[in-house]
Amino acid sequence: QQQVKQSPQSLIVQKGGISIINCAYENTAFDYFPWYQQFPGKGPALLIAIRPDVSEKKEGRFTISFNKSAKQFSLHIMDSQPGDSATYFCAASFGGGSQGNLIFGKGTKLSVKP
Amino acid sequence: GAGVSQSPSNKVTEKGKDVELRCDPISGHTALYWYRQSLGQGLEFLIYFQGNSAPDKSGLPSDRFSAERTGGSVSTLTIQRTQQEDSAVYLCASSLVWDGSYEQYFGPGTRLTVT
Known part of the structure; x- marks a missing residue:
């Protein structure tokens, strides 16, 4: 049972364009939704995260949009740059001390063409 | 400061052998996690430790598969009688506390290849 579904598997965007990655979750008890960025040969690193009490969070060129009723959230990368080329993972967890591990989507490989 | 470190970075082993993978978390982090990353499968949670709790x-x-954490710091993941399907990158992460909303800092991983 896949608790977090991520799409697309891969994405090619032109420099300056908008990259959009979508995730859907099943368990309504999740209350913390981070996005991790991973470069080849490196471990994932936290990019941005959101809790379900807000519908949007923006940090620089990165924005999370959250739709609680639809159980969906998405990552938008504005003005995409070649340096953003990486694999992106959405995740969910039961924050608040009940369980510490993250449940990840299968990842999206983003390529930004110059 | 120093991040999460893992060793070895690469490990090639024969089917049926046992392997040990090591993780040194960030100093002061009480929570430690192991994940497995297989091609096309994302990151799969394996085990986590919080302080002195089970x-x-x-x-x-x-x-x-088994793991231990000695002295609340270094952790070792052991895979006995390895199989080809165990081939993957094994990632370790640590966080300040075990609350799922605290940032998890990942190490670079150990790439395990079972031949």
Whole structure:
């Protein structure tokens, strides 16, 4: 049972364009939704995260949009740059001390063409 | 400061052999996690440790997998009688506390290849 579904598997965007990655979750008890960025040969690193009490969070060129009723959230990368080329993972967890591990989507490989 | 370190970075082993993978978390982090990353499968939770509490082993795929954490710091993941399907990158992460909303800092991983 896949608790977090991520799409697309891969994405090619032109420099300056908008990259959009979508995730859907099943368990309504999740209350913390981070996005991790991973470069080849490196471990994932936290990019941005959101809790379900807000519908949007923006940090620089990165924005999370959250739709609680639809159980969906998405990552938008504005003005995409070649340096953003990486694999992106959405995740969910039961924050608040009940369980510490993250449940990840299968990842999206983003390529930004110059 | 120093991040999460893992050793070895690469490990090639023959089917049926035992392997040990090591993780050094960030100093002061009480929570430590092991994940497995297989091609096309994302990151799969294996086990986590919080302080001196009993570990959550709910993600371990079989009884060939085990892990320990000594002195609340270094952790070792052991895979006995390795199988080809165990080939993957094994990632360790640590966080300040075990609350799922605290940032988890990942190490670079150990790439395990079972031949």
